Amino acid sequence: MLNPGRHLVLGNVACAEGAIRAGCRFFAGYPITPANEISHYMAAELPKAGGFFLQMEDEIASIAAIIGASWAGAKAMTATSGPGYSLMQENIGYAHMTETPCVVVNVQRSGPSTGQATLPSQQDIYQAKYGSHGDYEVIALSPWSVQEMFELTVRAFNLAERFRTPVMLMADGMIGHIKEKLVVPEKVDTVGRRRPTGSECVPFGTDDPSMVPEMPRFGEGFRLLVTGSTHRPSGVRDYTPKYHQMKVNRIREKILKAENEISDTVKVDLEDAEVVVISFGASARPSYGAVKEARSQGIKAGLLRLKTIWPFPEGKISDLADDVDALIVVEMNVGKMVQEVRRVVCGRANVFSVSKIGGVLPSVYEINQVIRRAA
Amino acid sequence: MDYFSSFSTSSNQGASPSRMRKKFSPIINVNVCKGCLICVYVCEKLGADVLKESGESTAMGGVLPTVSGECVGCRWCERFCPDFAISVEEVEAC
Amino acid sequence: MAVKPLRYYSDKYIRNQPSAFCVGCGDGTILNCFVRALDELEVPLDKVLCVSGIGCSAWIPSPNFNGDTLHTTHGRALAFATGAKVFNSDLTTVVFTGDGDGAAIGGNHLIHAARRNIDITTILVNNLSYAMTGGQIAPTTHHGERTATSPYGNPERPFDIAGLAAAAGATYVARWTTYHVLELTRSIKEALKHHGFSFIEVLSQCPTHQRRMFNMRDPVYRLPSRILEMFSESTYVRGRTRQENYRYAVPKASPENALEEISNVLVNLDTEAKIVDHMGFGRVVRIDSKEPDMEWANISRLEAVDRLVGPLEEKVELGVFVKEEMLEYTDSLRDLIRTAGGI
Numbered sequence: 001m002l003n004p005g006r007h008l009v010l011g012n013v014a015c016a017e018g019a020i021r022a023g024c025r026f027f028a029g030y031p032i033t034p035a036n037e038i039s040h041y042m043a044a045e046l047p048k049a050g051g052f053f054l055q056m057e058d059e060i061a062s063i064a065a066i067i068g069a070s071w072a073g074a075k076a077m078t079a080t081s082g083p084g085y086s087l088m089q090e091n092i093g094y095a096h097m098t099e100t101p102c103v104v105v106n107v108q109r110s111g112p113s114t115g116q117a118t119l120p121s122q123q124d125i126y127q128a129k130y131g132s133h134g135d136y137e138v139i140a141l142s143p144w145s146v147q148e149m150f151e152l153t154v155r156a157f158n159l160a161e162r163f164r165t166p167v168m169l170m171a172d173g174m175i176g177h178i179k180e181k182l183v184v185p186e187k188v189d190t191v192g193r194r195r196p197t198g199s200e201c202v203p204f205g206t207d208d209p210s211m212v213p214e215m216p217r218f219g220e221g222f223r224l225l226v227t228g229s230t231h232r233p234s235g236v237r238d239y240t241p242k243y244h245q246m247k248v249n250r251i252r253e254k255i256l257k258a259e260n261e262i263s264d265t266v267k268v269d270l271e272d273a274e275v276v277v278i279s280f281g282a283s284a285r286p287s288y289g290a291v292k293e294a295r296s297q298g299i300k301a302g303l304l305r306l307k308t309i310w311p312f313p314e315g316k317i318s319d320l321a322d323d324v325d326a327l328i329v330v331e332m333n334v335g336k337m338v339q340e341v342r343r344v345v346c347g348r349a350n351v352f353s354v355s356k357i358g359g360v361l362p363s364v365y366e367i368n369q370v371i372r373r374a375a
Numbered sequence: 376m377d378y379f380s381s382f383s384t385s386s387n388q389g390a391s392p393s394r395m396r397k398k399f400s401p402i403i404n405v406n407v408c409k410g411c412l413i414c415v416y417v418c419e420k421l422g423a424d425v426l427k428e429s430g431e432s433t434a435m436g437g438v439l440p441t442v443s444g445e446c447v448g449c450r451w452c453e454r455f456c457p458d459f460a461i462s463v464e465e466v467e468a469c
Numbered sequence: 470m471a472v473k474p475l476r477y478y479s480d481k482y483i484r485n486q487p488s489a490f491c492v493g494c495g496d497g498t499i500l501n502c503f504v505r506a507l508d509e510l511e512v513p514l515d516k517v518l519c520v521s522g523i524g525c526s527a528w529i530p531s532p533n534f535n536g537d538t539l540h541t542t543h544g545r546a547l548a549f550a551t552g553a554k555v556f557n558s559d560l561t562t563v564v565f566t567g568d569g570d571g572a573a574i575g576g577n578h579l580i581h582a583a584r585r586n587i588d589i590t591t592i593l594v595n596n597l598s599y600a601m602t603g604g605q606i607a608p609t610t611h612h613g614e615r616t617a618t619s620p621y622g623n624p625e626r627p628f629d630i631a632g633l634a635a636a637a638g639a640t641y642v643a644r645w646t647t648y649h650v651l652e653l654t655r656s657i658k659e660a661l662k663h664h665g666f667s668f669i670e671v672l673s674q675c676p677t678h679q680r681r682m683f684n685m686r687d688p689v690y691r692l693p694s695r696i697l698e699m700f701s702e703s704t705y706v707r708g709r710t711r712q713e714n715y716r717y718a719v720p721k722a723s724p725e726n727a728l729e730e731i732s733n734v735l736v737n738l739d740t741e742a743k744i745v746d747h748m749g750f751g752r753v754v755r756i757d758s759k760e761p762d763m764e765w766a767n768i769s770r771l772e773a774v775d776r777l778v779g780p781l782e783e784k785v786e787l788g789v790f791v792k793e794e795m796l797e798y799t800d801s802l803r804d805l806i807r808t809a810g811g812i
Contacts, residue, residue, distance in 0.1 A: 026556055046811075047808070057581040060545060064541065064578075065548050068539065068549035068551065072553040218537040218557065218560055219515065223515075225531065226537075
């Protein structure tokens, strides 16, 4: 592992380092560009930390293995890209239904299908939220730098443990494959899952306001019933509407009700902004440049950068809509986050979309053009 | 000549005739028995004929077994029972 | 070892009854054999983890078994179990799967878990179809058989799943049926004790669907024992050769006519003939002869008889096919940690 201090590292390596620092002791993955360096680093470093690196036969087995390990007590992670992420969806849904803490990293590449395997995109953000069948809520984070590949992976583990849920780290091929400064802190704050206190345990139900039940482990004598079928708080299968509504509403509300705690955004020059750019991950970098250039051109522009894309920060964006004339959503897909913004803004301000595909970043110039047109 | 014949139906307590023979009685849990009659089949196959078909059908369309005759406690019916519905209890010989 | 009544096992190992299985389903018998094997090995129940996929077999442990149970997604039980076993190798990990769950959608995980030789015992219940979903073709359904998805006969050839597991590298491989309860219990015991990937295929009766598959027009309480009898008739145990002298007469049309004609021929011979169910040939006439120089040709020439087949033809071989010790996966993972200087 890296010593505390300054390093020049690859984004993917920073992600893996963050995971180990956050307490990850189990990684299962399958080779896929552009996420491979995460596996390589885990293969080399996890054993040193007494952890396990498994290369499984496919991505379905990888997500399955980390869920199994999590129920054996592990902090566990897998990393993949678009095609593997699609294969993982059924078991990601299983992790939601069984409230299994784990981290899934998607180093997004340009799709659909094999697409531009080595080039970045942000095209999978809807899949992160709606990829598996059924109703559930998702926590998804989006790093825009090597430093955040480290920090947001740590945060992903802490959120996963805190809310007993899978957490998606929506990175992309560019952030994963650039080398930048990484400052590794002396100490990393980690969070552990709620553990049973007594000899009795209700693994899928709680009166605690957090709505997050205690999580037992295999081998502790609780004689667990863990199933993807709808179940009662005790784990016993029960298909009746009452228990299904109880279960699904709780696993959704435990995240939606904690949006303030989960939501993490960065404001740049928003105080007097008339035109605000909303962006996340890699495309937030040229957005930052475009906003600064607009300021130099005398335009009151600002940037709202989403570090957490799901749950969507509706409140913040709704407030913005009252104060500004125009919002510009910059993303590397055909326009997905912009739909959410339009839904929330509801016509109270103009909403522009800078949506770039082809595996290339939107340029500062392109975004600045739209800012000037919107001002 | 069948696989079963190699397993004698003498009580597997190895009770030698001189010792007082233990008595066994199969107890059927009718709340759990689905009436698959596998135990009756096994008992017949061993030539013991202690378990028989009753006239009573079960909720799931099966037929309840009933006990008649001298059970020697070979417990083969217990090994097959899919529903843990029959239990051969030792009864003190009168 | 005191002999215990079945109530002892249900009190200690069975969570709730009655189970959700159909009348006379083989899954209940497999659960019966499994808990006896656990009991004889005195495996601490707190350390037993049963992982299962989707299908009837998945309900053997979940919710019936009174230990840790993980009921996962279809075909993926072995991958889930691998994660749990690697992270906590104290868990006696047992996977219950079916012929569809384990060898169709789960086939990839089966061959790789076997190749890795991870210390997991897999019990694959082979009921020759997808029972829970209504009796579709499975990778084990015999060619020509009628199912919900092969109304004109199954166009595919089945796997030999035990052979597949052995070829993939499993270091304990056995096949039994729900008729061979003693051997199955012993085999599960061996598998649980075995340090490496143990695989047991269990041919199991499914009265609900095998009724159509084997054309057995009987009420539900006749079928379980009739299918079990067919399993006994249609299998042989490797290494357990018996010298009886018998053949099967495959009838041209009705077995009853064939039996009648055959009985006439055998009238003063020390020979018996009866109709039996044979998995390979359907309803046939089995002829057991104690005559030293039995004239079998007389029978094959009979009008109602199509042909005579030998004692082992088209029968399923049972027994323990592989039993060897090899490097086990979780051991080698721990070796890595030592090599890397981890704790």
